[in-house]
Amino acid sequence: MNFLECFKGAIKNVRSNKMRSFLTMLGIIIGISSVITIVSIGQGGHDFISKEFEGIGSNALSISVKSKAGEVLDRYYFHKEDVNMLINKVPEVIDVAPILQGYGAVVYKNKSKEVTILSTAPSYRNIINANVLEGRFLSDSDVEAARNVVIIDDIAGKKLYPRESPIGQKLTIRTSAKASSYTIVGMIKNPNPTLAYEFSEDFPGMIFIPYTTSEKILRTPNISTMVATVSDMNRSKEISRKIVHILDNKYRAHDRYTVEEAFKQVDLVNKVLSMFTLVIGTIAGISLVVGGIGVMNIMLVSVTERTREIGIRKALGAKKKDIMLQFLTESLIICLIGGTLGMLIGISFSMAIGSLVGVMPSVSISIVILAFAFSSAIGIFFGIYPAKKAAELNPIDALRYE
Template identity: 40%
Template sequence: MNILESIKMAILSVRSNKLRTILTMLGIIIGISSVITLVALGKGSQESMNKEFKNIGVNRATIYINEDEYVSEEINMDHNDLDAIKRIYGNEIEAVSFEQTLSGTMNLGRKTYNMNLSGVSSDYNKIDNFKITKGRFLIEGDVLAGRYSTVIESKLAKKFFPSMNPLGKRLTFDVDGQTLSYVIVGVYEKPKSRMMMGGGKETFNLYAPYTNVEQITGETTYNSLEVNVKSGENVKETMNSIVKLLEKRHDVVGKNKYVFYSAESEMKMVNKITGTMTTFISAIAAISLLVGGIGIMNIMLVSVTERTREIGIRKAIGANKQVILVQFLVEAIIVSGMGGLIGITLGSGLAYAVGSFIKITPKVGLNTICIAFAFSASIGIFFGLYPANKAANLNPIDALRYE
């Protein structure tokens, strides 16, 4: 008997016991569909976060004071530190900026809106990676003079100035009991990914010269600064070098007073965590595959018992051990393979259903499908081998006597 005849006989056996076959496949279906769903959602969320990091800028990094080591304001960073970094690392960095943010409210008719006013440098738009749609961003003259100039986001412009050009207009709002008035010099567009983030009451973000915000708060030193390293430069090496410069300037060399994190390192860490979680949860889901495999072995043992006389007759007319072994092994592989295909289909559908609900596009790759199917088929081989071997080793005389 060739392999095709074994497949035909296996299919006939499966069709003659439909309910039993479906119940046997259930563990495989649940296991494979769970793994496919989790892996697809895990890869989808990983890709979504990678896109978000790219929108933020993979060359972006933040230096901040190590809170565990914080002892006094003497190690806070100031204007001289900023100038030194620009002077020494001008060929390696694209932008460097302090950021000081104030929260307040602005009124439009009877409605009140939340707003954040961030004091930044003139090249901050290269750090935060947003697009200027009207006017300009802050310039060095704004920073040097501490001007009441502001760049607003497009949603705010459309809401407060729906039928006119906002450039040159004044925007008034309240911050900590103070009424402030700024001249609008530019409008920027938020990256779409960031527009999807957060919830609750609508908050508008405005940018002004950090020297201007210092006039309001009286704070002229900072515990963090933002850096955007030029494309092609090594972010880690550049940031380590800047940290060493700050340590020398503040006489705290080797005391771990300054640390940094970059979007690149954050992305790698998130990918590692996501990958580990996906693997761990998939491993738990794979337990049902073990249960399914045991179910296949039990049903195949029952099948061997029910077909003992059939095996005896086939051996009596010339079928050898290998033929019987292949027949039952093929039957086990077909059952587990069918369960795998159904599981892959259900898992893919479930992944897209859940993904649409949580706003993630799942990634069901061809390699994932192939691995899942191969794994389900291998379960049939592994758990079907013992029953098939038992059938192959039956004594034909004893088998023919079996009632």
């Protein structure tokens, strides 16, 4: 008996017991669809995060003061003159922006919006590739004169000024410690547009103020972080050592300053997401083993039901390998059909879930190939024992079986 005859016979047997065959496939369908859904959403999330931060801080280094014993002495904090010092003494440094970050709310009339407050310098615009929609960004004169001016993002702008331009309007920036009135001079596109627009009601807005005005609203006006753009990130370690050496010499410090890639946390988030996807995908894959056991169980039942048929075929000259091939083919067909259905359902589910959470799932050809390979492996692995049992039946005993 050749493979084509076995294939036709397997299809006939599957079709003759439709409900039983479907229930047998169910474990395979659930397993494959779950794995594809989880892996596709996980990969899509990875691509989504990378795209969100693409081009932001790609050539930036974060310079921070390290605390010891839970505190930082005042003499170790950065000062205004450190910006020009690093630019002048480190040729690879293009620009430097001090950053103070806080959280609060912007209030206009009877409306308010939760925001992240970034107290910084004009050069920070280049680091985040800010897209100015109206007005302007911070200027050097704003910093020098310590003006109460603010740049808002379009998320806060649309919430507070839905039908008018925010430029020139006054609003109150309020934190848990202080509150102060500022004039809006510009509005930019939110640096994280997909997340911000998908969850605009709950997603915090982002505002920028001159770092020389930070003491008016932030609890701690000390500068503990600066971001430097550099000409060659391939030499980031060498540049980092230069920066640390210069700061150590100025402040007569040792092991007080650290320099790393500004958006290094994005890689950490991606690693955590990949690990989470792997763990959940592995757990979902357990259902494939359960489905394989179900296939083996049904094939054993099929062997028992068709004992007389096996005896007749052996009496007519069928060899052991012919019987084994027949039952292995049937097991393989069940698993491949289940795998195909599972793959289609998995892709559909991932697309549906992706549209709900705003993440485009990534269904690669490798996932599809893996699904078929895994389905085939399960069909062969769990079909061997029933096929072997059928092949080893004694033809005389099989013919007597009722």
